Amino acid sequence: xxxxxxxxxxxxxxxxxxxxxxxxxxxxxxxxxxxxxxxxxxxxxxxxxxxxxxxxxxxxxxxxxxxxxxxxxxxxxxxxxxxxxxxxxxxxxxxxxxxxxxxxxxxxxxxxxxxxxxxxxxxxxxxxxxxxxxxxxxxxxxxxxxxxxxxxxxxxxxxxx
Numbered sequence: 001x002x003x004x005x006x007x008x009x010x011x012x013x014x015x016x017x018x019x020x021x022x023x024x025x026x027x028x029x030x031x032x033x034x035x036x037x038x039x040x041x042x043x044x045x046x047x048x049x050x051x052x053x054x055x056x057x058x059x060x061x062x063x064x065x066x067x068x069x070x071x072x073x074x075x076x077x078x079x080x081x082x083x084x085x086x087x088x089x090x091x092x093x094x095x096x097x098x099x100x101x102x103x104x105x106x107x108x109x110x111x112x113x114x115x116x117x118x119x120x121x122x123x124x125x126x127x128x129x130x131x132x133x134x135x136x137x138x139x140x141x142x143x144x145x146x147x148x149x150x151x152x153x154x155x156x157x158x159x160x161x
Contacts, residue, residue, distance in 0.1 A: 039100050039133050044076045048141055048154035050086075053122040056149045061122040063087070072119055074154060082107075084123060088114030091123065102133045102143065126150055 050072045054060040063072040067087040075083045076095070082104065084091040093107020104127050109120075129145040130152070136142075141154040 039097060039102075039135055041076070041078055041080065041097060043135055043138070044097070044133065044141065045078050046159075047073050047075045047157035049073050049157055050084075050119065050152070051155050052153040053119070053126060054149070054151050054153070055122075055126070061118050063119045066118045067116055073157060086117075086119045086123070088112050088117060089120050091120075091127075097133070100132055100134065102130060104128070104130055123152075126152060 050063045052060055052062050070087040072086045080094055082093060082095050089110040089112055091107055091109045094105045096103045126145055129147050130143045131146040132144040134142045139156045143152040145151055
């Protein structure tokens with residue numbers, strides 16, 4: 001009899017502690033959702049010039065310096081597709097946006113041989129690791145990599161009227 005009471009008490013204690021944990025986990029999840037930064041496709045749609053591709057404090061690629069006079073850009077479309085035009089080749093594919101998280105799917109790329117392919121080489125290396133998006137003042141976007149210190153800086157292209 002004492003043994004049964006012991007087991008019943010243990011089960012009751014375990015049951016109470018589990019429901020307490022579940023409710024606190026639900027509260028934390030709800031708080032995380034409230035604090036989540038939401039970036040919409042409308043916020044990022046349009047053309048963005050590639051300003052800087054940074055790998056660390058001493059290694060970066062500035063497309064406008066690599067090939068002066070060539071506008072290299074990334075376009076986000078409302079149908080969740082992207083298009084990148086460098087000085088030589090183009091890349092395209094789909095992206096997924098959730099909160100401030102972004103994922104680029106594998107896409108297609110032209111493969112012309114050019115004199116300067118620094119931008120394309122950098123993009124091929126960093127795009128698969130891009131995971132967080134930050135838009136400031138609707139004019140500057142930073143695509144952060146899951147690798148610390150790697151990111152891409154984009155400037156919103158001016159709309160021609």
